[in-house]
Amino acid sequence: MLIRKIVKLILKRFNIPVETQARLRWLNNIPTLQCDRRCLYLSLMSLQLHGPVIMILGPSLLPHLQLWPRPLLHRLLSDLWTNGCVASCRRLSTDGHTPQPVIGQDSVEVLGRSYPRDDFTNVTPKTLSRVGRDLHNQMHHPLWLIKERIKAHFYSSYIGRWGNPLFSVHDNLSPVVSVEQNFDSLLIPPDHPSRKRGDNYYLNRTTMLRAHTSAHQRELVRSGLDAFLLAGDVYRRDEIDSSHYPVFHQMEGVRLFSNHELFSQVCSGDLLSLFERGGRRTPEKQETHSLEAVKLLEFNLKQTLTRLVAQLFGEDVEIRWVNCYFPFTHPSFEMEVRFQGDWMEVLGCGVMEQEILNSAGAGNKLGWAFGLGLERLAMILFSIPDIRLFWSQDERFLKQFRVQDIHQPIVFQPLSKYPPLSNDISFWLPDHGFTENDFYELVRSIGGDLVEKVTLVDEFTHPKTGRRSHCYRIIYRHMERTLTQQEVRFVHGQIEGAAESELGVQGRY
Numbered sequence: 001m002l003i004r005k006i007v008k009l010i011l012k013r014f015n016i017p018v019e020t021q022a023r024l025r026w027l028n029n030i031p032t033l034q035c036d037r038r039c040l041y042l043s044l045m046s047l048q049l050h051g052p053v054i055m056i057l058g059p060s061l062l063p064h065l066q067l068w069p070r071p072l073l074h075r076l077l078s079d080l081w082t083n084g085c086v087a088s089c090r091r092l093s094t095d096g097h098t099p100q101p102v103i104g105q106d107s108v109e110v111l112g113r114s115y116p117r118d119d120f121t122n123v124t125p126k127t128l129s130r131v132g133r134d135l136h137n138q139m140h141h142p143l144w145l146i147k148e149r150i151k152a153h154f155y156s157s158y159i160g161r162w163g164n165p166l167f168s169v170h171d172n173l174s175p176v177v178s179v180e181q182n183f184d185s186l187l188i189p190p191d192h193p194s195r196k197r198g199d200n201y202y203l204n205r206t207t208m209l210r211a212h213t214s215a216h217q218r219e220l221v222r223s224g225l226d227a228f229l230l231a232g233d234v235y236r237r238d239e240i241d242s243s244h245y246p247v248f249h250q251m252e253g254v255r256l257f258s259n260h261e262l263f264s265q266v267c268s269g270d271l272l273s274l275f276e277r278g279g280r281r282t283p284e285k286q287e288t289h290s291l292e293a294v295k296l297l298e299f300n301l302k303q304t305l306t307r308l309v310a311q312l313f314g315e316d317v318e319i320r321w322v323n324c325y326f327p328f329t330h331p332s333f334e335m336e337v338r339f340q341g342d343w344m345e346v347l348g349c350g351v352m353e354q355e356i357l358n359s360a361g362a363g364n365k366l367g368w369a370f371g372l373g374l375e376r377l378a379m380i381l382f383s384i385p386d387i388r389l390f391w392s393q394d395e396r397f398l399k400q401f402r403v404q405d406i407h408q409p410i411v412f413q414p415l416s417k418y419p420p421l422s423n424d425i426s427f428w429l430p431d432h433g434f435t436e437n438d439f440y441e442l443v444r445s446i447g448g449d450l451v452e453k454v455t456l457v458d459e460f461t462h463p464k465t466g467r468r469s470h471c472y473r474i475i476y477r478h479m480e481r482t483l484t485q486q487e488v489r490f491v492h493g494q495i496e497g498a499a500e501s502e503l504g505v506q507g508r509y
Helices: 002-013 018-023 025-029 037-047 051-065 070-094 142-157 213-222 259-263 291-313 354-359 374-382 387-391 395-401 436-450 485-503
Strands: 107-110 113-116 168-170 176-178 202-204 207-209 227-235 247-257 318-326 329-339 342-352 366-373 421-428 451-461 468-476
Touching: 107 202, 113 202, 142 227, 142 247, 142 291, 142 374, 213 227, 213 247, 213 354, 213 366, 247 259, 247 291, 247 374, 259 291, 291 318, 291 329, 291 342, 291 366, 291 374, 318 342, 342 354, 342 374, 354 366, 366 374, 374 387, 421 485, 436 451, 436 468, 436 485, 468 485
Parallel strands: 168 227
Antiparallel strands: 107 113, 176 207, 202 207, 227 247, 247 366, 318 329, 329 342, 342 366, 421 468, 451 468
């Protein structure tokens, strides 16, 4: 009765989208006189309401919640306000009112907030222009379709005690995170190569654009969630080709288990424990985990992901598991699927490091996590040949994904293949400080999506002076029309000049 009353009030007083209302149909299955606090918490979180809405609803909600434990009530309203404010800011991107990012002399403004610049600041206007686009939340976009297929699978396959979806979904968290969130909270060592300035987009030494959605894992677990899906845009400096782009989208899942939840279906499960004293770390488990718990958790993880991939690729899909290493899970695995004759990696996963759960206040539980790339799945499932197409505004591209049923098979019909134009650039490298990613980023900043691929085609070391030079081939191709050599030459000339002035190279052209 309590849950229904509160949700009915929300739906009545505010313009809640039809899609969101559909998520709450499970409320009809809740016994009239019973209330599960966690159900209410998850259902309200799933609405992703605007902060002002929560402030208005507060007086209406509080009389019903006054008997709740104060810490839980504080966490509920705090999380709703935080997520709501983020949602309010991010949703502005769909109606054209999102504050435009600004890189000033002393600060960087992103999503309406200002961050001081320092010697680590390396974000570019081109990359910041993608912040707030939220392709994964644009209805009928191919990335949205993949996200919705995954959501639909989890919603229908994993049901809570009252018939509600077991997994909550969070797809509007701000991509601006602290370095501590992105690295330290996931136990990534200070000297780990993934932290390098050349591989990430830093607003300053303490703040960055997230490199993975896992940056939010700890905060969501700390909020009391035991099972959730998380989707969002992530940012990494990388090479330039048809499958790499500085902005892409990830989706991940986390599920935690208590002793009872993991062993309830096991004979004499009440005699088993998640943890053991005096254990040691082996290739199969962490030092504090019992082998029985890890093997059962691993089975549940692999079964969950096998079912997901079968839903996406078809029941007859072949899969194989490969042992691997991630700083935040142990043991860790990659799943590969056989698609059109080739084995392709589609996701990474593993048993969450217990230290992460301990720091999030869930030290009495074990958990698994997985992560996958939405672009990679969309390129495979829809036969999309170039990652730049996801950012296209060409109606010929977008209309192919406007389907009535999200599960309807789609095979992308290529747009007219416009001819490529290539130009080489050769230069002597400075004595120190040059990285290939810096050059790729400079090319992206100037050439934008006109650049299809950049390849290092030659390296030379002068036999007498020891000076080194690189020669890169830049392939230009517009996704929607034919480029002229004059247009390309103009852009190429800008790249040559900027490389000398910004990277300290000496041209050989």
